[in-house]
Amino acid sequence: MESDSDVLLAHRLVDLSDELALRYFQQDVPSQEKADGSPVSEADLAVEKAMLEVLAAERPRDSVLSEESGADERGKLSVAPRRWILDPIDGTVPFLAGRRAWGTHVALEVDGELRIGVVSRPTEGKRWWARHCSGAYASTADSPLSTARRVRIPATVTALRRARVGGFLFPGSPVEAIRDRMCWVGESPVSLVADLLEGRVDAVIDEGGHVWDRAPAALLVQEAGGHVDDLRGGRRIDQPWLVYTAHGIARELTGLLKNTVG
Structure with a gap:
């Protein structure tokens, strides 16, 4: 099961990745093409490395799935009950082009069920986060854990x-x-x-x-x-x-x- 400390850790990972990625944003960042034709930049790799180091230190028993390095089971069973899912820079193409549609994705899955999720947009200073059975919220980089603004998708009964x-x-x-x-x-x-x-x-x-x-x-x-x-x-x-x-x-x-x- 997830804990309050997992929620805090998810936001800390996003804080770290957003801060590091912004150092590279709108700079001349070296990149190369992956096997699937999508780009990976020096920024993607640096952000991922920093996030993985934190998880290795603080959640050594958990497995990780991250975009650039794939699955890291840390020598554990592949059926490890807890798995962190990371996209260090979601939207590498707009990131490299200097546009705003990029950020970090962090999720925690426990026994195959999503329990925590965070999506950030660093250029806007915003993030959206959720915890299983606890609602979804929009917050800011200054107050990431705020629950003051709960988001609810309108029913939209329309043709x-x-x-x-x-x-x-x-x-x-x-x-x-x-x-x-x-x-x-x-x-x-x-x-x-x-x-x-x-x-x-x-x-x-x-x-x-x-x-x-x-x-x-x-x-x-x-x-x-x-x-x-x-x-x-x-x-x-x-x-x-x-x-x-x-x-x-x-x-x-x-x-x-x-x-x-x-």
Whole structure:
């Protein structure tokens, strides 16, 4: 089970990563292309190294899954009950381009269930965090643990054609053929998931995202009263598709997507 100290540690990891990443932001940062074609920069690696060092010192029995280094079981059983999931710099492309849509993702999974999730946007001085069965909150870098502003996704009972929908899609995605059936908003200048949490969009479609991209977002949406669907009858974050929606359009949107993507 997670503890209050785990919540504190998750925020400390985000504090550390945000501070370090901002030192590199809008600088000439060396980068290279990974096997999947995505970039990894010197900043990604430095941030990840710092986060892993903290976890090795403070949670030596826990396993870790991090974007750049993969799974680190620290010599433990692969079925370790507690796993930290890290994306040191989510949004490396906008980070390297000097745009704002990047930050850190931290989640803690216990016995296969997401228990803590934090998403930050350092250029805005903001973060969104959640704890299982305790709600989702928007806070600032100055008061990261504040629960003064709880976020709740509006029910949004409306026809899909009027719903504001954004997404992370591959080129040639089958969703492109149905985007005219909704108010497609495309990308966000800061965070589509945060836009959903705060009522600026009604749904987010994620095609082919990784576990470290999705883990904190999935918990945040659930704790904010939204709907998470993997289009296969569950909420698994390791499937090809994941959809976050306000409940009012969940059935119509997920039904359309299931018929479209197969």
